[in-house]
Amino acid sequence: xxxxxxxxxxxxxxxxxxxxxxxxxxxxxxxxxxxxxxxxxxxxxxxxxxxxxxxxxxxxxxxxxxxxxxxxxxxxxxxxxxxxxxxxxxxxxxxxxxxxxxxxxxxxxxxxxxxxxxxxxxxxxxxxxxxxxxxxxxxxxxxxxxxxxxxxxxxxxxxxxxxxxxxxxxxxxxxxxxxxxxxxxxxxxxxxxxxxxxxxxxxxxxxxxxxxxxxxxxxxxxxxxxxxxxxxxxxxxxxxxxxxxxxxxxxxxxxxxxxxxxxxxxxxxxxxxxxxxxxxxxxxxxxxxxxxxxxxxxxxxxxxxxxxxxxxxxxxxxxxxxxxxxxxxxxxxxxxxxxxxxxxxxxxxxxxxxxxxxxxxxxxxxxxxxxxxxxxxxxxxxx
Amino acid sequence: xxxxxxxxxxxxxxxxxxxxxxxxxxxxxxxxxxxxxxxxxxxxxxxxxxxxxxxxxxxxxxxxxxxxxxxxxxxxxxxxxxxxxxxxxxxxxxxxxxxxxxxxxxxxxxxxxxxxxxxxxxxxxxxxxxxxxxxxxxxxxxxxxxxxxxxxxxxxxxxxxxxxxxxxxxxxxxxxxxxxxxxxxxxxxxxxxxxxxxxxxxxxxxxxxxxxx
Amino acid sequence: xxxxxxxxxxxxxxxxxxxxxxxxxxxxxxxxxxxxxxxxxxxxxxxxxxxxxxxxxxxxxxxxxxxxxxxxxxxxxxxxxxxxxxxxxxxxxxxxxxxxxxxxxxxxxxxxxxxxxxxxxxxxxxxxxxxxxxxxxxxxxxxxxxxxxxxxxxxxxxxxxxxxxxxxxxxxxxxxxxxxxxxxxxxxxxxxxxxxxxxxxxxxxxxxxxxxxxxxxxxxxxxxxxxxxxxxxxxxxxxxxxxxxxxxxxxxxxxxxxxxxxxxxxxxxxxxxxxxxxxxxxxxxxxxxxxxxxxxxxxxxxxxxxxxxxxxxxxxxxxxxxxxxxxxxxxxxxxxxx
Numbered sequence: 020x021x022x023x024x025x026x027x028x029x030x031x032x033x034x035x036x037x038x039x040x041x042x043x044x045x046x047x048x049x050x051x052x053x054x055x056x057x058x059x060x061x062x063x064x065x066x067x068x069x070x071x072x073x074x075x076x077x078x079x080x081x082x083x084x085x086x087x088x089x090x091x092x093x094x095x096x097x098x099x100x101x102x103x104x105x106x107x108x109x110x111x112x113x114x115x116x117x118x119x120x121x122x123x124x125x126x127x128x129x130x131x132x133x134x135x136x137x138x139x140x141x142x143x144x145x146x147x148x149x150x151x152x153x154x155x156x157x158x159x160x161x162x163x164x165x166x167x168x169x170x171x172x173x174x175x176x177x178x179x180x181x182x183x184x185x186x187x188x189x190x191x192x193x194x195x196x197x198x199x200x201x202x203x204x205x206x207x208x209x210x211x212x213x214x215x216x217x218x219x220x221x222x223x224x225x226x227x228x229x230x231x232x233x234x235x236x237x238x239x240x241x242x243x244x245x246x247x248x249x250x251x252x253x254x255x256x257x258x259x260x261x262x263x264x265x266x267x268x269x270x271x272x273x274x275x276x277x278x279x280x281x282x283x284x285x286x287x288x289x290x291x292x293x294x295x296x297x298x299x300x301x302x303x304x305x306x307x308x309x310x311x312x313x314x315x316x317x318x319x320x321x322x323x324x325x326x327x328x329x330x331x332x333x334x335x336x337x338x339x340x341x342x343x344x345x346x347x348x349x350x351x352x353x354x355x356x357x358x359x360x361x362x363x364x365x366x367x368x369x370x371x372x373x374x375x376x377x378x379x380x381x382x383x384x385x386x387x388x389x390x391x392x393x394x395x396x397x398x399x400x401x402x
Numbered sequence: 403x404x405x406x407x408x409x410x411x412x413x414x415x416x417x418x419x420x421x422x423x424x425x426x427x428x429x430x431x432x433x434x435x436x437x438x439x440x441x442x443x444x445x446x447x448x449x450x451x452x453x454x455x456x457x458x459x460x461x462x463x464x465x466x467x468x469x470x471x472x473x474x475x476x477x478x479x480x481x482x483x484x485x486x487x488x489x490x491x492x493x494x495x496x497x498x499x500x501x502x503x504x505x506x507x508x509x510x511x512x513x514x515x516x517x518x519x520x521x522x523x524x525x526x527x528x529x530x531x532x533x534x535x536x537x538x539x540x541x542x543x544x545x546x547x548x549x550x551x552x553x554x555x556x557x558x559x560x561x562x563x564x565x566x567x568x569x570x571x572x573x574x575x576x577x578x579x580x581x582x583x584x585x586x587x588x589x590x591x592x593x594x595x596x597x598x599x600x601x602x603x604x605x606x607x608x609x610x611x612x613x614x615x
Numbered sequence: 616x617x618x619x620x621x622x623x624x625x626x627x628x629x630x631x632x633x634x635x636x637x638x639x640x641x642x643x644x645x646x647x648x649x650x651x652x653x654x655x656x657x658x659x660x661x662x663x664x665x666x667x668x669x670x671x672x673x674x675x676x677x678x679x680x681x682x683x684x685x686x687x688x689x690x691x692x693x694x695x696x697x698x699x700x701x702x703x704x705x706x707x708x709x710x711x712x713x714x715x716x717x718x719x720x721x722x723x724x725x726x727x728x729x730x731x732x733x734x735x736x737x738x739x740x741x742x743x744x745x746x747x748x749x750x751x752x753x754x755x756x757x758x759x760x761x762x763x764x765x766x767x768x769x770x771x772x773x774x775x776x777x778x779x780x781x782x783x784x785x786x787x788x789x790x791x792x793x794x795x796x797x798x799x800x801x802x803x804x805x806x807x808x809x810x811x812x813x814x815x816x817x818x819x820x821x822x823x824x825x826x827x828x829x830x831x832x833x834x835x836x837x838x839x840x841x842x843x844x845x846x847x848x849x850x851x852x853x854x855x856x857x858x859x860x861x862x863x864x865x866x867x868x869x870x871x872x873x874x875x876x877x878x879x880x881x882x883x884x885x886x887x888x889x890x891x892x893x894x895x896x897x898x899x900x901x902x903x904x905x906x907x908x909x910x911x912x913x914x915x916x917x918x919x920x921x922x923x924x925x926x927x928x929x930x931x932x933x934x935x936x937x938x939x940x941x942x943x944x945x946x947x948x949x950x951x952x953x
Binding site (some may be wrong): 069070073075077078113114238240241242243244254256261262332333334335336338345347349351353354359360362364368369372373376401 | 423424425426449450451452453455457458463466467470514516520523525527548549550551552553554557561574575576577585586592
């Protein structure tokens with residue numbers, strides 16, 4: 020009996036090519052490696068390989084005191100360090116039922132929203148590089164630089180803030196800072212308007228991003244995608260609204276959504292979120308002068324009492340809305356001054372896990388902007 | 403009645419323990435019942451799997467934390483020898499999380515799932531406690547229920563050595579393929595260095611500092 | 616009598632006719648290529664300044680006045696770099712590509728009508744020969760891509776070649792419309808025919824096609840598909856460093872100058888002055904600078920197009936449009952309107 024031919028032998032053989040994109044590659048936003056199987060320029064299969072930045076932060080957390088873990092959180096999602104601080108502190112405070120004075124909450128909101136704007140701007144800039152528009156990168160970095168200067172005056176550092184403390188924040192700001200922040204809000208509004216003029220109705224930009232990398236709501240939930248990536252599929256879910264922390268329930272803001280779930284929708288969502296964040300910053304600036312209480316809860320206090328502080332025995336999961344989605348922290352305490360286990364629920368980790376499915380069958384160019392549009396930070400994925 | 407209570411009622415036969423952990427209900431089940439519980443929870447409306455992780459409890463740690471973990475209980479001594487001390491209590495081991503402290507050899511591994519319902523806004527924590535010996539440390543996968551669980555389970559396997567049965571791609575995610583040990587385990591030797599080198603285009607691991615980097 | 620004939624006539628009594636022709640041509644060619652070699656770094660400086668100002672920066676300003684010596688510093692850096700030949704490259708084709716790419720571009724400048732009566736090589740088939748020589752570049756791109764032993768280079772080189780082939784057609788057709796209007800392929804004749812009416816007024820579609828196709832030929836954003844740094848690292852020149860990279864870089868800028876010059880000559884009247892005042896090379900250069908700044912601004916403003924979208928644009932829109940444009944040119948020429 021003649022050997023049966025498989026379909027692939029009957030048709031002319033297509034030679035597939037394996038292409039390693041990364042770990043050093045301009046489009047991978049860090050040390051991510053994408054192992055792509057290519058048919059010409061079309062991706063047959065893409066496998067992300069991560070771990071190049073794994074530092075075992077969670078294990079390191081078990082070896083120091085609670086306060087000592089805060090600087091490690093800075094270095095996970097280094098573009099939104101305030102939110103990482105916040106997630107850990109939030110989980111610990113939840114475990115200890117610790118109340119935060121209103122003034123500290125205003126400061127937390129200010130720091131978080133400024134950091135959120137800075138983070139979205141850097142996303143916009145690097146996404147511009149992905150799509151080949153170098154100018155957006157510089158425009159975004161200009162406005163982000165101003166945000167970093169504000170955060171530097173507020174926290175003492177430019178990038179790794181370690182600003183949150185148990186029961187409050189490290190220190191207060193002054194009237195000058197509030198004034199400069201108001202000015203900054205206007206500057207960013209102008210900058211955003213410029214970006215909007217440059218990109219939103221640009222034919223090339225729209226042709227590239229509309230209909231590319233489409234994620235349905237079901238897919239997003241299946242993969243545990245959160246944040247703007249989920250909201251761009253039409254699901255209006257924002258932890259600041261659903262599970263308010265730091266008194267977000269008292270601020271007036273909207274949750275921007277788009278229905279398409281494509282790259283353009285994610286872009287539009289983030290741009291709209293910057294606008295909402297600026298609104299929150301303005302409201303917080305108004306409240307700052309009259310906010311009651313201290314910048315730190317008297318229950319814990321400053322200095323060495325922060326260092327000694329630890330929550331009681333138990334397990335708690337606290338989560339916050341970071342610029343990239345749900346950033347959670349699971350803290351298990353055995354009552355000693357060192358955490359028994361800290362687990363950061365990394366938003367980028369879940370968001371990235373969908374890339375295999377999204378990239379399959381796309382052109383390299385589309386896969387790269389889809390990857391860029393997910394807004395991943397490798398420090399956060401690998402921890 | 404909350405969504406979590408619905409689930410707990412439906413899968414009553416698999417529930418070993420139910421509790422409230424801070425603001426959310428907690429359900430402890432066993433590896434056999436896990437898939438039923440998770441499938442039921444997903445049907446009931448818990449559509450978001452926040453994370454999967456593990457907490458390592460070697461035996462000595464369990465003994466230190468036995469009280470709040472529920473492995474021991476303070477009881478009034480029924481027949482105090484000393485008649486004067488009527489309120490005397492004694493610490494007795496009790497069954498908790500499906501385990502009796504005497505049955506535990508090396509320790510236990512707590513595998514934690516956190517579920518959330520977008521529609522109802524409810525949380526549900528699911529825990530499974532399995533022996534921590536690497537060869538016995540396994541639970542069924544839920545990666546077919548939530549695609550996002552795939553990577554989370556690989557992470558837990560990599561760092562804690564929990565095998566997820568039925569997982570389509572059970573391999574390390576952060577560490578190199580032939581790394582020795584699971585770095586987040588409490589008894590992992592952090593002092594021992596392992597180095598990576600490249601041979602025939604594949605990353606390999608060695609303990610010889612001169613050979614790798 | 617043209618400038619070349621005049622110079623030869625001056626020299627002929629001293630060294631004889633044939634030597635005089637050789638010397639004059641060699642000297643003029645060397646001068647022209649030298650001019651381009653000097654202009655390309657000038658354009659690099661201009662590019663950095665334009666880019667800087669588009670991006671709310673100042674651009675270079677430390678090396679020399681207004682940073683004018685920055686390209687010189689860059690050049691010294693490139694020359695003094697180690698000459699690295701990566702392991703596994705196909706040395707012959709890899710090294711050859713560095714000559715195949717720039718040489719045709721520089722040769723082309725010999726056909727440019729710079730000034731009334733001055734063109735180094737005034738051949739009767741000027742524009743066709745010019746475009747034919749310039750069309751050698753895909754060979755170099757594929758050589759560089761294939762020789763590099765790098766997958767990014769191969770993909771980049773093939774993209775570059777595909778793009779060049781696709782856009783060579785509308786480029787030539789747009790130039791052909793100008794030839795129809797002129798009735799001559801001679802470069803000087805094309806410029807002289809624009810006495811009174813510059814061709815962009817009667818050939819706006821031609822100008823549009825020529826600019827887009829020219830942009831594709833240069834290969835910078837929004838159509839830098841061949842060296843898209845976020846996709847293919849640097850495309851076909853990923854593996855080149857030092858002066859080899861310098862040569863490829865120089866080719867890019869010589870190409871920008873070439874396309875700007877050609878646009879000025881074919882559509883903006885070359886050395887013709889507006890209102891017929893003071894014709895001369897200065898007008899050609901001024902027009903070239905305007906076009907170059909326009910191209911640079913486009914480069915820094917627009918995002919990159921997708922490869923299939925761009926190919927569709929070339930074959931499905933620009934190609935038919937160029938044919939229609941040729942018909943229009945024919946009607947205009949036949950009707951004696953121009």
